[in-house]
Amino acid sequence: MTNTNKNLRFTKSHEWVNTDVSPMTIGITDHAQHLLGDIVFIELPKLHTHVEAGQEIGVLESVKAAADYYAPVSGTITEINEVVLSQPELINQDPYHTGWICKITPDQSASTDSLLSEESYQHHIAE
Amino acid sequence: MSSIKFTSLYPEHEALHAKFVEFYGWKMPLHYGSAIAEHLAVRQHAGLFDVSHMTIVDMIGAGGRHFLRRLLTRDVDEIKHPGGACYSCMCNDQGGVIDDVLIYYRQPDNYRLIFNAATKTRVLEWLNTHSKGYSIGFQIRHDLSMIAIQGPEAIQKVMSIVSPYQMDVLSTLKRFNSIEEQQIFFSRTGYTGEDGLEIILPAQHAIEMWQKLIQAGVQPCGLAARDSLRLEAGLMLNGQDMDEHISPLECGLDWTISWKPHDREFIGKPSLIQQQQENQYPRLVGLALDAQAILRHDQTVTAFGQSVGHITSGIFSPLLKKSIAFARIDADAQTKPLNVEIRGKLYPVETHSTRFYSLNKK
Numbered sequence: 001m002t003n004t005n006k007n008l009r010f011t012k013s014h015e016w017v018n019t020d021v022s023p024m025t026i027g028i029t030d031h032a033q034h035l036l037g038d039i040v041f042i043e044l045p046k047l048h049t050h051v052e053a054g055q056e057i058g059v060l061e062s063v064k065a066a067a068d069y070y071a072p073v074s075g076t077i078t079e080i081n082e083v084v085l086s087q088p089e090l091i092n093q094d095p096y097h098t099g100w101i102c103k104i105t106p107d108q109s110a111s112t113d114s115l116l117s118e119e120s121y122q123h124h125i126a127e
Numbered sequence: 128m129s130s131i132k133f134t135s136l137y138p139e140h141e142a143l144h145a146k147f148v149e150f151y152g153w154k155m156p157l158h159y160g161s162a163i164a165e166h167l168a169v170r171q172h173a174g175l176f177d178v179s180h181m182t183i184v185d186m187i188g189a190g191g192r193h194f195l196r197r198l199l200t201r202d203v204d205e206i207k208h209p210g211g212a213c214y215s216c217m218c219n220d221q222g223g224v225i226d227d228v229l230i231y232y233r234q235p236d237n238y239r240l241i242f243n244a245a246t247k248t249r250v251l252e253w254l255n256t257h258s259k260g261y262s263i264g265f266q267i268r269h270d271l272s273m274i275a276i277q278g279p280e281a282i283q284k285v286m287s288i289v290s291p292y293q294m295d296v297l298s299t300l301k302r303f304n305s306i307e308e309q310q311i312f313f314s315r316t317g318y319t320g321e322d323g324l325e326i327i328l329p330a331q332h333a334i335e336m337w338q339k340l341i342q343a344g345v346q347p348c349g350l351a352a353r354d355s356l357r358l359e360a361g362l363m364l365n366g367q368d369m370d371e372h373i374s375p376l377e378c379g380l381d382w383t384i385s386w387k388p389h390d391r392e393f394i395g396k397p398s399l400i401q402q403q404q405e406n407q408y409p410r411l412v413g414l415a416l417d418a419q420a421i422l423r424h425d426q427t428v429t430a431f432g433q434s435v436g437h438i439t440s441g442i443f444s445p446l447l448k449k450s451i452a453f454a455r456i457d458a459d460a461q462t463k464p465l466n467v468e469i470r471g472k473l474y475p476v477e478t479h480s481t482r483f484y485s486l487n488k489k
Contacts, residue, residue, distance in 0.1 A: 037146075037351065038163045040443045041419040059470070061421045063162050063351060063443055066470060092161070 008096070009072070009112060010121035016096065017072040019112050023079065023103040028060070028069055031125050033095050036062035039088045044080045045102055051077060053110070058101070060091070069101070074110045079103035134179035135272045135330040139337050143347055151245040151366075153180040156349035166355050166445040168346035169319055170484075173278035175337065175345045176353055178318075182242040182250065183268040183327065190261035191238050195230065197393055198257060200375055202385035206232040210304045212316060216375045216383050217253070218395030222402060223371040224378065226250050227363065229316065231305050239312075239327075241273075245366045257394070272333035276345060277323035277356075282315075285324055288339040297324075311336075318353065320360025320484050355442045358451065361413070361482030367424060368411065368439040368453055376402055377455060378439075379411035379481050407458050409436060413479035414452045420469045422452035422476070427468045428460075435460035438467065444483060451483050452476075 007020040014032035018025040033039065045057040051071040060067045080102045084090050091099040106112075116124060132153045140147070145156035156177065158165060168174045186194070195203040201215030212231045216224045226246040231239040242250045254265060276285055286294045289311075296306045297313060302322070305314035312327040328336060341347060354364070361379075363369060369378035376384075376399065384399060385391070402408050416422055422441030427434050436456030444451045456465070466473040 034146075037158060038161050038443075040163075040421070043419065061419070061443070063355070066421065066423075089163075 008118060009115035010118065011070065011072045011115060012124055013070050015069055015072045017112075017115065019115070023075070023105040024073060025100050025103050026072060027095055027100040028091060029121070030095050032067075033092045033099075036060060036067060037064040038062055039091045042084055042088050042091065042101070044082070044085065045077045047077055047080060049077050051075065051104070053114075071104060072115060073104055073106045073112060075104040075106035077102055078105045132180070134177055135333045136177045136179060136274070136337055139334060140177065145347075145349060148350060150180065150350060153244055155180060156347070158349040158351045159347050162349065162351035162355065163445045165346055165348040165352035169278045169321055169348060169352065169356055170446060171279070173276060173280040173284045173323070173345045174319075174348040174352065175340050176275040176277070176348050177272075177337070178275050178325070179272040179330075179333070180244040181273055182244060182247045183271055183273065184240045184242065184254070185266040185268055186238045186240060186263055187236060187266065188261070188263035189236050190263045191236055194258055194261040194263055195238060196391055199228070199230070200384040200393060200395070200399075201230075202388070202391055203230055203232065203238070205385060206230070208232075209234055210306060212303050212305060212314060214383060216380055217250070218375065218399070219371055220395060220398065222374040222395040222398035224365065224369045224373055224375060224380070225253055225371055227365055227369075227380065227383070231314065233305075233307075243365050270330055271327050272330045273325060273327045274333065274337060275317055275319075275323065275325045276340060277317045277319040277321045279322065281321065281323035281345075284340060284343050284345050285326070288336075288343055318362055319356035320362070320486060321356075322486065354440075355445060358440055358442050358453065359444055359446055359484040361480070363453075364440060373455075374399060374402055374408065376408050377411065379453070409455050409457055410461055411439065411453055411455050411481065412461060413481040413483060414438070414454050414465065414467065414476040415447070415479045415483070416450040416452075416467065416474055416476050418474050420474055421450040422467055422469070428454045428456055428476075429466045429468060429473065430460045430463035435463070435465070446484060451479070453481055
């Protein structure tokens, strides 16, 4: 895995979330972009909408397949990365930095306990 | 249980960190990083494909011509000279496509046929059943590998790495012709819509040829790019766009049927004549979508809320930067406004010729 940092947490559905910043930045993992192949379209979540952890928030279309992605935490979408709309290849090339997808301001009550550490995520995808 | 098969070039694909896919029992490269970059390399420069999974059948014997005139929708007599080639369908008695095949006329008693990997067992069984009584023998050439070099710079790249004798014969090789020189079979054919070569050579020499072409700057390409290139160029894929229940008329391959001379009786002909006369058969059309979604195999095509057919093949076209597809739709739906259902939502699509890209129109 390239360019990760230890602040990231992961979901079993292959999203990453930086829980150390507020709002929390969200993207899909390097493993996920590898599985999908070249990503050609992305549907971003709507700004200011409230989402629950595990809720589908958008769709990625790659040359190979369409895939939903999900909110890792409950909260409000407060920023979206409009650059990836015109350059979806950034999600392939740089999934942890310029290929980020959106930012969520978590609810007061939002829990991050069920998110995986990098080590657990690596273990999960190796299974 | 059948075990996975590997081509002679498998170690090369591994060394290039290919992402693999299982394709009808073969472990084949899907891409080497980016299918889109590979696709564009073929359109702009040159790309290299391992197609050794395809079935090469040499048909030797005096009865070859008679047998092929009976077996195929295309009349092999249309190939006038040794070295010529033609593309045909091989149908069953109902006119369904068992396979599409490229036929090389090498000598009056020697034809080389290239079938798909997907249909191998069925094809060989069909050949054995129907060749009884003709004086011919078959040789399945497992000892040969096949690589395709495609793109505007393809021939020039090959000429830069072959022997002076081979360079000489390649300099005069015409489109859709083949030539053999020093154990290597060169054919100016392909499956991408570009100019280029398909090279058939002893498996033990394939790696050397592959490595030289990579060193010459030819982009290795996987099956994903092969699929998007052939779809842009309006070329059909057996198992996707047709199968044994689909006739050449229903998959846009009516042009592979030689209706003349009238006295040639080929397998499936009566059914095809009937279908043509009734003129009610479903049509294969091209579709283009101007939306952030991708047309894919098996999606439903509708007109005025009614299902009128299905997508047979769909891709994101790296050249047109939108999704394009082939769809088989009811004969009377061709002029109607069409929609495609993608993930529960209807998207309007434009009908288009199946040839989205043509070298001649460039």
